[in-house]
Amino acid sequence: MPVSIIFERSWRTGEVPEDWRKANVTLVFKKGKKEDPGNYRPVSFTSIPGKVIILYIISKHVVEKKVVRSGQHEFTMDNPKH
Template identity: 65%
Template sequence: GDWEGKTPPAVGEDRVRDLLRNLNAHKSMRPDEMHPRVLRELADVVAKPLSMIFEKSWQLPLSIIYQQSWIIGEVPDDWRLANVTPTFKKGQKEDPGNYRPVSLTSVPAKIMERYILSVLTRHMEDNQGI
């Protein structure tokens, strides 16, 4: 890929803090039992450790699971868990077809996904890929 032999993107604590501060505090608790409201309120405290975990995930062999996530595009099993709840759309509530599934996934996984998306988007824009 384009990052072979190059320094992987740095994970900015400020960017992680911004992502945490923008979490929807009204969302339900995830399978990892971390409520978005708590992470949002503790953004100043957890931004640095999370940014370090994310950065190590693609820079150091110390965090093999995360590095493999970056390299092979797979995430840890815990990040694949979701609480799925049927949410009513419209029509008759007795009709199961009038519900849509809503999946609640791990908040740290969501933050890392958003961060990776922003890094890839910036990379594509800088290289006229978008």
């Protein structure tokens, strides 16, 4: 199945394919001694289509539930300035 069909179906239904929800987590060194496990932070690598769908679903929820009022944050999906 082409990605465009999967993407359209996900966009319409709000369901994200399981593969798109999975992420590879790796440790990235911050600073200090490399021997100290506390000097690493986990970074999650998620697929781009998965990120787009998840962002849309979260943004839609935030707008519908009025979690963030328009005056609270300038960078919402329903803000025509961006």
